[in-house]
Amino acid sequence: MKLIRWVLGKFILAYEKIASPKGIVREPTVQAMIDQKTQNFELYQFKACPFCVKVRLVLKKQSLNVNILDAKNNQTHRETLKQKGGRIKVPCLRIKSDCGSKDEWLYESDNIIRYLEQKVVNA
Numbered sequence: 001m002k003l004i005r006w007v008l009g010k011f012i013l014a015y016e017k018i019a020s021p022k023g024i025v026r027e028p029t030v031q032a033m034i035d036q037k038t039q040n041f042e043l044y045q046f047k048a049c050p051f052c053v054k055v056r057l058v059l060k061k062q063s064l065n066v067n068i069l070d071a072k073n074n075q076t077h078r079e080t081l082k083q084k085g086g087r088i089k090v091p092c093l094r095i096k097s098d099c100g101s102k103d104e105w106l107y108e109s110d111n112i113i114r115y116l117e118q119k120v121v122n123a
Helices: 002-019 028-038 050-061 075-085 109-121
Strands: 041-045 067-070 092-095 104-107
Touching (some): 002 050, 041 050, 050 109, 075 092, 092 109
Parallel strands (some): 041 067
Antiparallel strands (some): 041 092, 092 104
16 A cells, blocks of 8 residues: 555656646736735645645745645644644645734645635735
């Protein structure tokens, strides 16, 4: 089973490399505003997870600068995801609060993509 996961992981990463879009080029002031909106975002992910790849491709296509954290191989990130997010499930977008209130932890690739499109790209 481990061998099958390893082979599938390699195919998924190859797909990401092939399908990786060029990012949108925006006017510098517009990109700076978008970067400011995403400065408190962290994406917890596993490198070869197909749902994480789906989110990363959208991040690249939309030129969104989000801090990407490896929750599989980095024990600190994994523990943060478990303790503060409530479970080890990826992808997970952490939206850090500016005003000290509770951070938002958003799971499911489709929900993350929808949130990014509504609150960042099309806002």
